[in-house]
Amino acid sequence: MADEGIDDGQRDDRRGGGQHDDGDEDADADGDEGGGTGADDETETARYADPDENPYVTDPPTDFDPVAELSESTARTQADRLRAAIREHDYRYYVEADPIVSDATYDALFDRLVDLEEAFDLRTEDSPTQRVGGEPVDELEAVEHAAPMLSIDQTTDPDDVREFDDRVRRELAEAEFDGVGDDWSLEYVCEPKFDGLSVEVVYEDGEYARAATRGDGTTGDDVTEQVATIRAVPGRLRGAPDDVPSTLAVRGEVYIPRDAFQELNRERQERGEEPFANPRNAAAGTLRRLDPSIVADRPLSVFFFDVLEWTVGDAGTDAADETDAADETAGDAPERPATHWAELDALESFGLRRNDRTELVTDVEDAIDYRDRTAAIRDELEYEIDGIVIKVNDLAACEELGTTSRSYRWAFAYKFPPRxxxxxxxxxxxxxxxxxxxxxxxxxxxxxxxxxxxxxxxxxxxxxxxxxxxxxxxxxxxxxxxxxxxxxxxxxxxxxxxxxxxxxxxxxxxSPVERDGPLAYCTGGLGCPAQLERAIEHWARRDALDIEGLGPETVEQLRAAGLVESLPDLYRLDREDLASLEGFGETSAENLLAELDASRNPPLPEFLAALGIPDVGAATARNLAESFGTLDALLEASEDDLRTVEDVGETVAGEIREFLDGERNRETIAELRELGVDPEPYETETGDAELEGLTFVFTGALSVPRSEAQAVVERHGGSATGSVSGNTDYLVVGEDPGRSKRRDAEDHGVETIDEADFADLLADHGIEWPPES
Missing domain, CATH: 2.40.50.140 (Nucleic acid-binding proteins)
Structure with missing residues (x-):
């Protein structure tokens, strides 16, 4: 094993030093000579991981020693190197679009880092493993931008673009701007006009600090946790802290690539959800989700194209002299460049993704030509654009031109006509x-x-x-x-x-069609052939009956072969049926039949979750099982009975009753039971009841996941709900809490406590906090 056989001392010799924490290692790697965009590229001074120093960059080993055999020192060194290497691979893949390892190798490195962090408690806040998204937030807070994010005047008429050029020249001449003359060449930066969601992203001392939507241009929604999950947004800038601005606020456009958008819409339609109208709506809707883990599952990316603030040192300065960040001496924070074009080069050197179709032109006619060329290839791009943006390149000239109350006077959008x-x-x-x-x-x-x-x-x-x-x-x-x-x-x-x-x-x-607001649904349920494949896939899901081997491809094969025309048909399959399918041998057939047989007497909550009753997930299924105990009791329960179940309101109770009353659904359930598929009655565990009668609500980040805190409360007889009401006894407030739950607690007179108070309360009841893993 290329790296795993090296002892601690040898590892330190290869890095040129002793033990370092995550920041020290990256500073070492970033400060060595060479670096940049490739293993042989010596033109840049900064990189996340140097191939000569880090074994996980070029042809990395993936045959790791077992975690249990590592010392903590070895694990820490390996984790540091993996974090640096994964940042480099993220940059190569998401920013440069030039990966140097396969997806399988990347996954192996990432999984190894996860294992090390969990086994040795080595997780860091800026680790690549933390991009999965944190706890949901109660609401999006309003935050003020570092500088106004204004609009751009626009047109579809080339004469208006020429008029913009005339105005810029005239105003700079009237202001006697330095360099203006008869043979003066006015440079413009031309870039695609992205059709996504504009955001501000702020870095402090090279570390990702916060992000916000454009909003009204002055303030926007705080989407720090959501943007942190986008892999094209680096958690730290390339280069040592002294090599980057102390504060860097940049403007970018978040978007969803076209292929990913089509796949996202396909999945939404399969789930019965309304498809997004266009990628921009999809990006905007995703970024404003309150649950960052959902954002992490969406295929968002980003381009950066403007600097809103560039501060060097404590005092801060916006330099007037053009400086190419790539030529900065290590340890000297770069001054702000003097042109937009040099700013884009600097952003790229920091690891921030710029668009590769941006061009620098010296004449407005060249800008018009750029627009026409871009319009001709717009359908070949992986992202949606609706025109181009033309910007005066000289930042001092931009400062002279200024802004209006709503738009920049140094930029103009030349849009495409609607299609x-x-x-x-x-x-x-x-x-x-x-x-x-x-x-x-x-x-x-x-x-x-x-x-x-x-x-x-x-x-x-x-x-x-x-x-x-x-x-x-x-x-x-x-x-x-x-x-x-x-x-x-x-x-x-x-x-x-x-x-x-x-x-x-x-x-x-x-079957009859029923309307639900603007939508319409078939009431055939489990008996409708059009819904069958989805019903079977749901039946086999991990959070339902967890039938291994019954994935979408197998379900499609079974349906195409005419072997499964209803859910009960799964339990009529035999070895010969499965052997007739492509890719099925004797062993795989036996395995699937064994999985199906093992699912014949599932726990009642899993059976109810597997049925696909509208709005009945795993948690509601468990609550129903606790309340009614048996399937027969649930089948006979009235809507009033259902409404007594926790988290089941009037609407959900009606949907459950409607599903269970559906003729075809009843027939399917009866047929399953005739074939021996019958859930076991639910037996309530007799656990501790120290917290019986107490209801808790949690907000903000705790020292353990909120779901774990809720489980502790429920395990000891209490209730943990998602919203504050008059029945709530305590609101437990962690770090960075939302405002809505605290406001509701004030309105209802609910006592608010922090995690330390919560721990004391549990201790008074003989309950340990935090819980053991």
Whole structure:
């Protein structure tokens, strides 16, 4: 094993020193000669990990010694090196788009770091392993920007761009700006105008400090935890702390790549959720989620393109002399460059991702040509753009030009025309998703929209049809933006009577259709073939019956072969059935049959979670099992009975009762029980009841995950709920709490305590805190 056989002393010899913490190691690696964008690139002075010093950069070993055999000193050194190497690999992959290791190798290094941090308690706040997202926040706080994030005047007319150029030249000449003359060349930086969500990201002494949305330009929403999960946003800047500004606030655009957007929408539709209309909405909606772990699961990326604040040292300065950050002497913090172009070079040297299609031009006609060239390749890009941005390159000239109350006077947006055409609706069909959601689709007389032939467009839901008043035969406008599903924003000429009449029964199984707000659903449930694959996948999920080997590909094979036409058919499969499937041998067939057989008598909570009852996840399923004890008792429970269950309100109670009353669902459950699939009655554990009668709510970060704190309360007879009410006894406030729960506690007169008070209260009841792992 290339690195694992080296003892502590040898490891230290290879790094050129003794033990260091995470920051020391990175300072050593960053300060050595060489570095930059590749193992052989000696043009940059900063990198996260030097291949000559760190074995996990180039051709890293992945056959690690068992964690249990390592000393703490060895584990700490290895973890330090892994953190530095993973930062380098993140930079190569997410910023330079030039990875030097395979995904499998990266995953092996990442998993090893996770194992080391957990086994030896080596986790650091800025470790790459912490990008999975922290505890949910109660609400997004408002924060003030380092500098105003203003808008940009825009046009689709090239003459307006030329007028912008004339105005800039005239105003600089009138101000007798240095260098203006008859042969003066006015440089512009041209870049794509990204169609995403603008954010401010702030670094203090090279470390990621905070992030905020643009908001009203002066203040925005605090999305520090959410942005921290984006892998293209480095947790620390490249270079030692003395080699970067003491404060650097940059403006960037968060977006979702096109391919990832399509996959995200496909998954949403399979879950019966409304698809995002476009990548920008998807990015904006994701970044404002209160749960950072959800943001971490979304494929967000970012480009950086402006400096809002650049402070050097305690006093801070914005330099007027152009300085290329790549030429700075190690240990000397770079002054702010004198041009936008040099700023972009500096940002790149710090590890912040810039767009590779940005260009520096010396004439407004070149800027117009850049826009035309960019428009020609916009559909080939991995991200959505709606034009270009033209900026005066000289920062001193920008300072002279100034701003208006809402926009920069030194920048101008030259937009692309909207991609819309008109055509006729030939037919409207209704598709049934895997969760039963019905989606109407308009089949169109094919029309060319922005160079792409469009023959179908989504109508989203019945409410959208009614709002548009659209029907077969109508002349409509079709809008398309890149790879976004085309949609109809308006009816141009009404040629039919009234809107399309949405079907009252499912076009697949003929079950009644029910409306839920603007959406429509098939009530066929487990008996609807269109929903079957999704129902089976849900049945086998880890948080349901956990049937290994019954993933989406296998389910699709079973359905395509006609072997499974209903959920109970899973328990009619035999060895010969499975052996007929491609990729199934005798062993894999036996394994799947054994998994299915083991799922015949599941615990009642897991069985209820597996059924796919609307709004019944693992927690609600457990509460239902605790309240009713047996499946038969639940099947006979009234809505009033259901409403007595914790976290089951009027709406959820109605959905549960409606699902259980569904004829096909009842038939499916009965058939499963006839085949021997019958859940075990739920037996309430007789545990300690020291906290019986007490209800707790938690907010902010504790020394352990909040879920663990809730489990302690429940294990000792208390209740832990997610919201404050008049029945709450204590609100436990951790670090960085949200405001809404504290405000609710004040309104309801609920006592607020911190974690130390909580520990004392538990100690009074003989309960240890924090709990043992």
């Amino acid at each position: 819309t055409e008109t055509t006729t609706v030939e037919e409207i069909v209704v598709q049934v998703g895997r969760t039963g959601r019905l989606t109407p689709v308009a089949l169109l007389d094919p029309v060319d929209v922005g160079g792409v032939t469009v023959s179908r467009a989504t109508l989203h839901n019945p409410a959208e049809i009614e709002a548009l008043n659209v029907n077969v035969g109508d002349h409509v406008r079709v809008y398309r933006a890149g790879d976004v599903i085309p949609y109809i924003p308006t009816v141009v000429e009404k040629r039919s009577d009234g809107p399309y009449e949405f079907p009252e029964t499912c076009p697949v199984c003929d």
